[in-house]
Amino acid sequence: MLQIFNTLTREKEKFEPLKPGEVSMYVCGPTVYNYIHIGNARSAVAFDTIRRYFEYRGYKVKYVSNFTDVDDKMINAAKANNTTVKAIADKYIAAFDEDMKALNVSKDIIHPRATENIKEIIDFVSDLEREGFAYNVDGNVYYRARKFDTYGALAHINVDDLEVGASNHVNDEEFAQKEDPIDFALWKKSKGDEISWDSPWGKGRPGWHIECSVMSTKYLGDSIDIHGGGEDLIFPHHENERAQSEAKTHKHFVNYWMHNGFVTVGDDNEKMSKSLGNFITVHDLLNELDGQVIRFLMSTTHYRRPIQYNDASVQEAKSNLKKLQNAYENLNYRLDDAVDGNDPKADQEIRQVVADFIDSMDDDFNVQNGIAAVYELAKLANNYVQNSVVQADTIKLFLNNLQELSLIFGLVFHKAELNDDEILQLIDERNQARKNKDFIRSDEIREELTLKGIVLEDTPQGTRYRKEK
Template identity: 65%
Template sequence: MLKIYNTLTRQKEAFKPITPGVVNMYVCGPTVYNYIHIGNARSVVAFDTVRRYLEFKGYQVNYVSNFTDVDDKMIKAANEQGITVPELADKYIQAFMEDTKALNVEDATMHPRATENIAEIIQVVQTLIEKGYAYEADGDVYYRARKFKRYGALSGQSLNDLEVGASEHVSQDEVDKKEDPLDFALWKAAKPGEINWESPWGPGRPGWHIECSVMSTKYLANTIDIHAGGQDLTFPHHENEIAQIEPVTGQPFVHYWMHNGFVTIGKENEKMSKSLHNFITVHDLLKTVDGQVLRFFMATTQYRRPIQYSDEQLQDAASNLKHLQNTFTNLSYRQEDAEAGSDPAVSDQATKFKAQFVTAMDDDINVQNGITVVYDLAKYANLYAQAKTVKQEAIDTLKNLLIQLTTVFGVKLQTEKINDTEIEVLIEQRNQARKAKNFALSDKIRDDLKAQGIILEDTPQGTRYRKE
């Protein structure tokens, strides 16, 4: 049975969706004022992998991930670039879609934008005011955090600790407006020249936290199965989401809270972030690194663990991915001379590999143990491909299982086909040279082909080649 670590309860819990066979999942998306960096992409890849495993297990996943397309950072960036906030949003939403496509991220069921849901946001804020959970102050609307009795439960912090932290990050202007340093903004009055919408409290725009509370319940349900995002969103963003929406719906907001670990960089293992100016954008990295390699690098670390980014780690990911691709190529090559029929031993072993994979992944999506099973499958498949006689159904079984398991990690294995008559001629010349014991010529042909990126492999079934 699948178990998921629930941030709210701080333990692994058996996963039971509200509706059998269906999972409603909301993942906090980016604020679209710049290209996403690897830390942002880690969250996208981690929960795309979770989604893929849920689909592997047969669930229908309704996957909603938002775009925050208006906030202080976006207003600042739009002014700096001399464009409007909507133009800035369109620019970086398009970039996000292109970058995540290169990482083979499945399309979300829906990508709502905050600015598409202003009316619903205003209605929720109005309801919170009517119920005494919020108050207006000079065009701003603030939430009374202490009124929500379970405030701090998700992040595991006391109100006193939260008050100290809040006091350190509140401007004097906010101090003058707020009843309590813990209170946070639901609606912000517009400054002169800023993008704004009309509201009962005057022209303004929504606060960041209220957006996700409204969009998750609007597009999924009042109570959803999974809400996910980066570890740094636990407080205040997700804590505030709970406090905002539960008084409105009168129902528990989320059954399972999932948070991914950071991407760290450098000798000091600093968290990668735009605020620390130590980030690498996916947009730039894809110019030199294959998207499948970057995806594999991130997808093969369990989502709650931190990832140490380095060129060496990327090289290891490229090597491991290449090994899996070569295994698939080896199996495809043997299909050409495979005999009709099945091999019960292969079928039995494939069933065992699949069961081992499920056992590994059912433990809070433990991809590190899961990919180890895939490597074991690859080793077994390569040995079978070297046998003097192979069966067609056995080859198909191994190929299909390899595809099925690697798809969970977002990997697309393909048969390499090199239709080059000149290469075939050179291979034949090399074969003749070897028969004549002219090893100098044989080695030269092999080395010349290698210099062109063509690797020769001598097998009991003959010499074959592949691209390096």
């Protein structure tokens, strides 16, 4: 039974989709005024992993993730670069696509832009105005938050507590216009020559929160299964989305609210943020690391837990990724000399590992226990290929499950052939291990080379090798 932790109820709940066999997911995307940082990527990877598991379990997933391509940051970036808001958006959406490709995030995503949905946004705000949930003050349209009876429920905060803090983070003009300090903007009056659209309230542009309500309901319907994003979006963004969507449609907006944890950097677990100047863009990181390593690090941490990004976590990801790749290569090597048939004992062990994997992932997508099952599968595979005789059907069963389960984490294996330099490097490492009397490591290297068809011969003149494959 698949269970999901719902931020609204703060409980794990049995997953029951609105339509049998189908899942509708909306995940808040980036504001495209710069390259995305690894915190943005964390959300994309976490929900792509969740999406892949749904598909593994047989669900058809419709996934929407927006681009916010008009807001103050976009306008400021355009001014600073003496260009247009659209040009800035086009540049960084293209960069986003390249980053997602490197991280092997699924391409099958609907990516609407806010600026492509202005008519729908205006219609949505007009409906809220007719319902009495919105009011216009000199071209600025605000939402009456207190009129929505359960406002604050998603974030589990009291409306009266909000009122105390609200006046501290709005400018004097806004504060003077609002009926209530906790009200929020749906439509913003344009200033000077900044980007704007005609509307019933004059020239202006949409507020941030309204964009996602419009794009979610437009592409997925008034009610959806899952709405996701970083935990920093719970309030005010998702709280406001919930309020304005349900006020407009009179329907339950989201069945399961899901939020991923932050990324921390360094050994001190400092939260990554642009204000602290410690953020890392994926664009820069890909110059140093393979995208599969970044993906593996992010996809194997439970989505609700923070990810610790530092040298140690990167090295651990590299090491574990290599272990899985080695198991894949070992299986492919032995497939060449496997005999027909299967090994019932090994097949049963494989099925048990897969069952353990599903049990873990069904528990709110517990990827840390899930990847532990994949490691166990790799360990069983490495033990099996040591047999003098191996059965082809069992080797294929190992391979198919290793690839299927790893793909949920975004990993794709490739057959790799060792070149002479790599062989010599491993021989040098083995010789050093023997000199250090690290015979365990020495034997591991010999075993690794043997499984790749490399035979070592230790002679008085040194270690020689030949390729049997």
